Amino acid sequence: MTEIDKIDRKILSILQGDGRIANVELAERIGLSPTSVGERLKRLQRDGFVEGYGARLNPHRLGLGLLVFVEVLLDKTTPDVFERFAKAVQTAPEVLECHMVAGGFDYLVKARVANMTAYRRFLGETLLALPGVRETRTYAVMEEVKRDAPLPVG
Amino acid sequence: MTEIDKIDRKILSILQGDGRIANVELAERIGLSPTSVGERLKRLQRDGFVEGYGARLNPHRLGLGLLVFVEVLLDKTTPDVFERFAKAVQTAPEVLECHMVAGGFDYLVKARVANMTAYRRFLGETLLALPGVRETRTYAVMEEVKRDAPLPVG
DNA sequence: AAGTTTGCCTTAGAAAATAAGGATCAGTTC
DNA sequence: GAACTGATCCTTATTTTCTAAGGCAAACTT
Numbered sequence A, B: 001m002t003e004i005d006k007i008d009r010k011i012l013s014i015l016q017g018d019g020r021i022a023n024v025e026l027a028e029r030i031g032l033s034p035t036s037v038g039e040r041l042k043r044l045q046r047d048g049f050v051e052g053y054g055a056r057l058n059p060h061r062l063g064l065g066l067l068v069f070v071e072v073l074l075d076k077t078t079p080d081v082f083e084r085f086a087k088a089v090q091t092a093p094e095v096l097e098c099h100m101v102a103g104g105f106d107y108l109v110k111a112r113v114a115n116m117t118a119y120r121r122f123l124g125e126t127l128l129a130l131p132g133v134r135e136t137r138t139y140a141v142m143e144e145v146k147r148d149a150p151l152p153v154g
Numbered sequence C: 001a002a003g004t005t006t007g008c009c010t011t012a013g014a015a016a017a018t019a020a021g022g023a024t025c026a027g028t029t030c
Numbered sequence D: 001g002a003a004c005t006g007a008t009c010c011t012t013a014t015t016t017t018c019t020a021a022g023g024c025a026a027a028c029t030t
Helices: A006-017 A023-030 A034-046 A081-091 A116-127 B006-017 B023-030 B034-046 B081-091 B117-128
Strands: A052-056 A067-072 A096-103 A105-111 A133-146 B052-059 B066-074 B095-102 B107-113 B132-147
Touching: A006 A034, A006 B052, A023 A034, A034 A052, A034 A116, A052 B006, A052 B095, A067 A081, A067 A096, A067 A116, A067 B095, A081 A096, A081 A105, A096 B066, A105 A116, A105 B132, A116 A133, A116 B132, A133 B081, B006 B023, B006 B034, B023 B034, B034 B052, B066 B081, B066 B117, B081 B107, B107 B117, B117 B132
Parallel strands: none
Antiparallel strands: A052 B052, A067 A105, A067 A133, A096 A105, A096 B132, A133 B095, B066 B107, B066 B132, B095 B107
């Protein structure tokens, strides 16, 4: 149930680039009948290779012009700081990603806001307001060289 | 052509969460006819709010178990290091994102690889092989607290 | 060797997308 | 104020797509 062959990979690859492609056209590109491709896709979804589908929106068009990365250091005196921080991060809509990392700091946060003013508010009212946050280092993105590339499945 | 109302935002929000939702069902949720919603969506795509659609794949299921962030410092002696680095990064399938940042380093790279062995190879053969790379700092992700959250459109 | 599973196919009925045409309303022009 | 224009929405009809059913062949099991 966890095996995956070349055809499956091709399906995933195409679907990653165009999640709304018609099954008929997908089947043509693959070289199988629509039914077969549909069955394969169903299996890929059932087995967790495909977690869902989503529209790719343009953040700048939506007024989210500023992308920032924030390194966060926690005050590890209380035992549940990590859980509380992780939980709070989930509810903040500005936070697109948050990862616990090994290295010089604890969390790396990726967030999108309208501009520096909005970031200033986000930093003060959301990030620094969290209990246990000892230090943050902000890196504002000047140029997005590569954005959300597809996973290498092929 | 760049205005966007509450209904548009709702469409985008739903579509970001489920890019494959049938237009009929989307229309029901919105409270309009399928045709109207279709016309709105077409406009949103034409005006660049929607850049495309994609399947969300599970990286772990695909054998990409290790997520890393790499801070890269460039040797700014030659004038075209930035362009050359940016170009090289585009062709590396392991690199999912790459951003030029303001702050203590030059680029922040997000990459997915199978494991530490694969990362070691990627670092040596791809990143450090690039001309002009002076220093790198690697941060391996231990826990993905929040992953690819939708943009706050609502 | 018979049975089972797997993967593929074709076909037909159900569902959805799309295109055409028309009604209504707000804002604009004469 | 009347007519025009454009935007937004609707219904309807045609085309396309999806989905479910059933069958065939190859591979793997017992």
